[in-house]
Amino acid sequence: NAGVMQNPRHLVRRRGQEARLRCSPMKGHSHVYWYRQLPEEGLKFMVYLQKENIIDESGMPKERFSAEFPKEGPSILRIQQVVRGDSAAYFCASSPRQTQETQYFGPGTRLLVL
């Protein structure tokens, strides 16, 4: 059973470009979480999604950031018009059910904005 997959692993963007980060949850998992880790800091929750639904987006910046988890395909975290402050590691986690199951993390996407 493959773990949580994220791609790309590293992404370099210039200011003003768009960044698209992809996350494929573990097989059988229908809950996806996105977290951001700034250098030398812990992980901060961004958004929690189930298939075709955003359940909790309380950690998402109000502008430029969006997330989706379509019926088919991976979850996408989209950052429009990136700025240098968006440089961070973005981690996706998945869990199988609605109860508080363990969240299993992917290897992360490291975004660098030049």
Place this chain on the structure above:
Amino acid sequence: AQSVAQPEDQVNVAEGNPLTVKCTYSVSGNPYLFWYVQYPNRGLQFLLKYITGDNLVKGSYGFEAEFNKSQTSFHLKKPSALVSDSALYFCAVSPNTGTASKLTFGTGTRLQVTL
């Protein structure tokens, strides 16, 4: 609002000695508590969790943690440290509501095990 405190940025221990990484939490109601480990340029690996039941929880790689409700703590322990345990350790909490929810993480504690 829930929060986690890891009071030590770094813990140094000699190989073979016991180790403790401290964690205290604040959450409404009963907590779900987790420990994760992160190696350089890697994602987080799950170590153990407390949901309910025995206060002493055993996890991967010989780690264990003790839930103390009165002190709102969930310290990570290992009887005999290995050099390969050197990594960044995160404690996390979510409220025990019976449904899935976000994790709130501490700032992490770097464990350095030396020969």
